[in-house]
Amino acid sequence: MSTLLLVRHGLTAQTGPVLTGRTPGVHLDERGQKQAAAVAERIAALPVAAIVTSPLERCTDTAGFIRDAQQAAGRAPQWHVDERIIECGYGSWTGRPIKELTKDPVWKIVQTQPSAARFPDGEAMTDVSARAVAAVRDWDARLGGDAIWVACSHGDVIKAILADALGLHLDQFQRIVVDPCSVSVVRYTDTRPYVLRSNDVGADLTAFVPPARKGRRRKAADATVGGGAGSGQV
Template sequence: MTTVLLLRHGRTTANAGGVLAGWTPGVQLDETGTGQVRAVGERLAPVPLAAVVSSPLERCRQTAAAVLTGRDLELATDDRLGEARYGDWTGRPLKELVKEPLWKVVQQHPSAAVFPGPEGEGLAQTQARAVAAVREWNARLGPDAVWLACSHGDVIKAVLADALGLHLDQFQRIVVDPASVSVVTYTDTRPFVVRMNDTGGDVAALVPPKKKGRRRRRADSDAVVGGGAGATA
């Protein structure tokens, strides 16, 4: 099983100001966001990570840097984990965007939403590239790896929707707060969504158990009938 920790960047000046940042360069964490990522970096310190992969945007690189503190790892970036390309919506206040006809499509039928302008993409494209990135990194790092992907709210929601087997039109039901951690374990036949929007939970269950001998356990892709005893049992 390969486990990915999906970390959203901390709060930014754009988040606080109600602006859709998109791929706007230079958007950084604000004071609250800096505190959030310091806390999440400390909380995740016990979890052994095979890699830390980030969106190339500065707010994610700042967040990933906090996770890398004290680790002998270099930050990798992947454009496919970058923010949705909002096109002509980029940099505009949300209070203006809610008046656009496309806003209702984004809310009610996001699989059909394509953002305007030559730089805009569809949310279905965003999901496809992000899921492809996660699965390619899973294959590269191997079945026993635990790794972290630092990305953006809509991107993480799209990856979680795919892992949950939800149509993209349902992804607005998922909440991904700044500096939250969501966890998905991928097996040969299905993903398991272990956590969503975790902003303060204990991380002991994310540390891989020590291997004991060669005795084959139940297939990693099998769900526990009845729900099981939990990860700490």
């Protein structure tokens, strides 16, 4: 079973006060570079088979740190840019201050019923969810086996993927928090997805190193009755 590490990009000068959206040319600032270097160092403990990234610069910058750390560890992960995990198409909201957008009637819909939300001149949240979930499930199936792979994307996109993995209706996705350069871990199986970590910004990731194969391994697609001994004990 492959393991997906969902990584949100690091901070930019616009992250927070402005809805950056798909604005081109927005790179990590000094804070974001430090965050990306730190998350790359954490992920370097794992043998990453592939890095899939949104085409926007703040993601390719972050993913580049992860690739560099993998290469420093003697690995050569595949590198793919996938438009399906690009930021939401915020339409005419793009580049506007958040404090202005909170006064727009669409804001309340996005907060309380995102499945009914379409950004002005932009994308519907249901379409964002559909393309992003399709992308990660597609890559997961392609990589297969015990591959560990990274998808570097954006906050709302990652929240939509996690909501799907948790079996939540899209209207519940605002309950999920995804901070800059956080790692969320999903393992897809024939039975269901398992969300192993969410919004992790500092914990050790070595528990996700695949164990050495010793003969026939137990198929770990079913939830362990009683809760099991933890992922590090499988």
